[in-house]
Amino acid sequence: MAHSRPSPRNFVVNARTKRGAVPFSLTLGALALACVLLGWFAFDRVLGPGDPGLGDPILGDSVDLSKELSALRKERRELQGQLSALRPRGSYVVVDRENNRIYLRRGDSVLVDAAASTGSGAILRETSGQQRSWTFDTPQGRFPILAERGNPVWTKPDWAFLEAGEAIPERLSERKDYGSLGEFALDLGDGYMIHGTLYERLLGRSVTHGCVRVGRDALRAIVDGTRVGTPVFIF
Structure with a gap:
């Protein structure tokens, strides 16, 4: 199919439209630029060169922030020094009651990271006799x-006999329990210990009467890495 050529009149009209569009755009751009320059000139005339109302407050704020940042950095260094002074020099044990984890650390190194069991928080009340009560928490x-x-x-x-519904024995020999504490026990005082367990499947849960139960392999490593006097931090 043959295409018809545009008439000379239409061609001339289109050409004039394109030619006229360029000067009009340039005119608008030049006018906008002139307005910006005039506005800036008027603004500069009002404030004057170097007027403290322009720029100086920002510079002043920057100086103040720089001083404050330097002071905070100095304070951080001082706190880090105090923290380092409080850190034990040798090995130490950390017990996390919230997550039931136990750690053996030396400086920044973690030598043991293992599941543990801590106090259940349960309360046992004696219903007769002295009507005593016990709360089974691991102390902090x-x-x-x-x-x-x-x-x-x-x-x-x-409480162990009351909990089991048994009569409290009169003879000391009847109170002895062999094997339930595992291979080792680390005595923390007031009846609290870090010791082994026959129920490793319960590690990671808050199920004890206040002691910290640890699995056999982790307990062996902790015993090997500690001695009498080693600090234990419980939180």
């Missing part, structure tokens, strides 16, 4: 290891 704070015992024997307290 810093505790030195007072003794390390192999093949420890647990002397059951009164």
Whole structure:
């Protein structure tokens, strides 16, 4: 199909439209630029060169922020120094009650990271007799290891028999429990210990009467890496 050529009149009209569009755009651009320059000139005339109302407050704020930043950095260095001074020089044990984890650390190095079991928080009340009560929490704070015992024997307290619904024995020999504390026990005082367990499937849960239970392999590593006097931090 043949295409018809545009008439000379149409061609001339289109050409004039294109030619006229360029000067019109340039005119608008030049007018806008002139307005910007005139506005800036008037603004500069009002404030004057170097007027403190323009730029100086920003510079002043920058100087103040720089001083404040330097002071904060100095304070951080001082706090880091204080923290380093408080950190034990040798090995230490950390017990995280919230996540039921136990760590053996030396400086910034973590030598043991293992699951543990801590206090359940349960309350046992005696319904007759002295009507005593016990709360099975693992205490918080810093505790030195007072003794390390192999093949420890647990002397059951009164609450162990009350919890089991058994009569409290009169003879000490009837309170002795062999094997339930595992291979080792680290004595923290007041009846609290870090010791092994027969129920490793319960590690990672808050199920104890206040002691910290640890699996066999982790407990062996902790015993090897500590001694009497090693601090234990429980939080």
